Amino acid sequence: MKTIELKGSAREIAERSSDQTRAIREIRNNGGVPCVLYGGETNHHFTVKASDLRGLVYTPDIHVVNIDLEGKQFMAILQDIQFHPVSDKILHVDFKEINETNPIVMEVPIKLQGLAKGVKAGGKLQSQMRKLKVRALYTNIPERLVIDVTKLELGKTIKVGEVSFENLDILNAKEAVICAVRLTRAARGLAGTASADSAE
Structure with missing residues (x-):
């Protein structure tokens, strides 16, 4: 920090x-x-x-x-x-x-890193949480919690229970969604057009 x-x-x-x-x-x-x-x-x-x-x-x-x-x-x-x-x-x-011996609890900002597969496929990356609450010695708390979203596919999410960081205990609910790749309206329109063309 x-x-x-x-x-x-x-x-x-x-x-x-x-x-x-x-x-x-x-x-x-x-x-x-x-x-x-x-x-x-x-x-x-x-x-x-x-x-x-x-x-x-x-x-x-x-x-x-x-x-x-x-x-x-x-x-x-x-x-x-x-x-x-x-x-x-x-x-x-x-x-x-x-002090250096007693853990503290604080909220640490999240940084999403990488270009998600789902974004390449026409989706939009949406951040659901800006910070995570952690417990650790203050010397182990970073300025940012970096989460790699490269493998995140269209319609998928990353939840709290799916991430971990060395020497940190995450206190948020494990089912809470950190980020997701959603299908955009434009992508839905293109998908609908493509379906109609293939049907013909």
Whole structure:
């Protein structure tokens, strides 16, 4: 996986909810985003600049995040993001602390590779899933899960249970369809014409 650096400032959690709400509103008004890092010995509440999150959030890539909290270093992955329902502004981010000994669960983008036999025969390759959920040590998780579709024939599918990757456990349902080659309308028309001609 790629890595990205992120610098945060620790924030206090107010005892009263009204004070906490006011503090969070002020953070956002000043261009910050409240965050939480959990999964380690203790949870850390901190703030980052909204602009610093762009390279992490607005990308299809997955990252290990090196978080600097006022001189203390943590490795993490992005776990959850809350967006404003109207403006799509980032409201809150959860990070999960990781290490080299404990497996993590995350969704990894799929890359379909090759020219399918079914496409050569007039079909269209359709992707049904953009990511697969895997469990593994973070050091074993690739940037992309490459799936070869060269042998995929017209009308056939590739299901989750038919693929495997070294050192990864796939958590999606085995019957879920990753991709398929469907017969296009144009190909159906040509097939119908050919049938009619042969009948004559």
